[in-house]
Amino acid sequence: MKAQVSLYMVTYMLLFNCMPETLYYFNNNNNIIKMTKMMVRLLLMYLEKSIILFRYFMTNNKQSASNFYFSSMKINKNKKTITKNHLNDMNEMKISEHKPLYKKLKDDEMLGYYLAGLIEGDGHIGAKYITIAINYKDIKNAYYLKKLIGYGNIRKYSNTYKAVSLNLDSKAAMLRVFNLINGKLLGPYKHKQLIDQKYDIKFNTLIKPIANFNLWDNPWLTGFTDADGSFGVYVYKSKTMKMGYNVKIMFRIMQRHVDLLKHVQKALDGSISLFKRKSVVGGYNYSATNFNSIKNWIKYFSLYPPLHNSKYIHFIKWYKVCYLFDNKLHLTKEGLDKIMSIKRNFRD
Incomplete structure (x- = not known):
């Protein structure tokens, strides 16, 4: 031998x-x-x-190897936290061609953070019910959340509004969600609804203070993104570019309350501006257009990808464009054609 x-x-x-x-x-x-x-x-x-x-890990598990750095930064039981220094180091790495996998919520702790972000984005806490608005395209995730919570019913809004509501209107359902999100709300608005509706007296449970956690530690931002976030790819003519076109990549969140967007900006960079549209009064727009900020979002969603079906599909298409852009392939005809093809099939 x-x-x-x-x-x-x-x-x-x-x-x-x-x-x-x-x-x-x-x-x-x-x-x-x-x-x-x-x-x-x-x-x-x-x-x-x-x-x-x-060597075995890198050779035989290409999908995991592509996310090796990201998973090594993932928050574990020892609560290792991603900092700005980590982000700077991570931004020097190239985006992998292997797309982040769809992941389900592994336990009640993660479910609580996700629901807190989802409710702070597009939910309401009332005296006799808690309701969450979900796009009709994501009805599958509404049933998934209902199953995890163990309670609730799903109702379709009027035909003019293409959405469903996940309604939690029994006392047991309200208590279950209250226990899941208590201590995980980042903004004062939904927290005030808990106080105004006397959930502490109703359920004989102390309402915990407004939270102040690191957004990288949990899927709160995933819930918030599923409610109010969107992925954008724009291709427009440019005389200064060799191929005659420029590519702009954007991630944005539109919200009425600027406090929540400031938390997002602090953790992942980006900018905040007044939302200017006649149909919306008093709104704010968070946007990430700088490519380092875009990479921050890719790293976050590699840990906690969107759960809504349409948002995850949009994210994967957006991710493919980011990969092409990061590797300068948008400066080639083949790469630009791929981006234009993705954009044609890209709908928010």
Whole structure:
């Protein structure tokens, strides 16, 4: 049988056979450290297994490998938090061609954060019911949420408004949602509805203060995006571009309450402006157009992708354009044709 000898094995044998039985060296504090041959052997065995595991991981799991950096940053039980420094490091990495996978909510904790974001985006907390508006195209997710909550009924709005409402109008249903979102609301408006409707007295439970968590730690932003977010791709003629067209990528959230958008801006950058449209009074528009801000959203949605079916489909199409843009393929005819094809099939 043919033997295979790698470079690291040769290096290991040469170093190990040439070193003395006991090795002494100075550490950073100028203290003398003693290391025996057995200690070196154990250390090298550990490193060898780590290298083999890493090679296997990167070679045999391409989908996971593409998101290796993102998943290594994912919040775990030790509550490792993504910071601005992490974002700066991550922005230097290229976007992977492998799209982020659709993920369901794994437990009640994640469900609570998602529902809090969804309700703060497009929900209402009343005295006798809690209701969430959902686009008719995403009715499948309405039934999914109903199943996770364990209560509720789904009703269609009038024909002129293409949406359904997830209604939670029994006492058990209201208590279930109250327990899920209590302590997870970021803005004062839905929190005030809990207070005004006396949910603490109704359910004999303290209403927790307005939260102040890191948005990277949970899917609150996913719920908020499913309610009010949208993905945009714009292609327009430009005399300064080699191909004659410029590509603009945007993510935006439209909301009546600027407080919530300020939380989003603080965590993922972007800009906030007054929303100018005759049909909407007193609204605000958050937008991410700088490509570093766009990358921040890609990283977030790699951890917590949209749950609404239409939003996830839009995100994946948008992601493909971001990949082409990040790799300068929008400057080629083939890449620009792909972007235009995606845009033609892109509907918010």
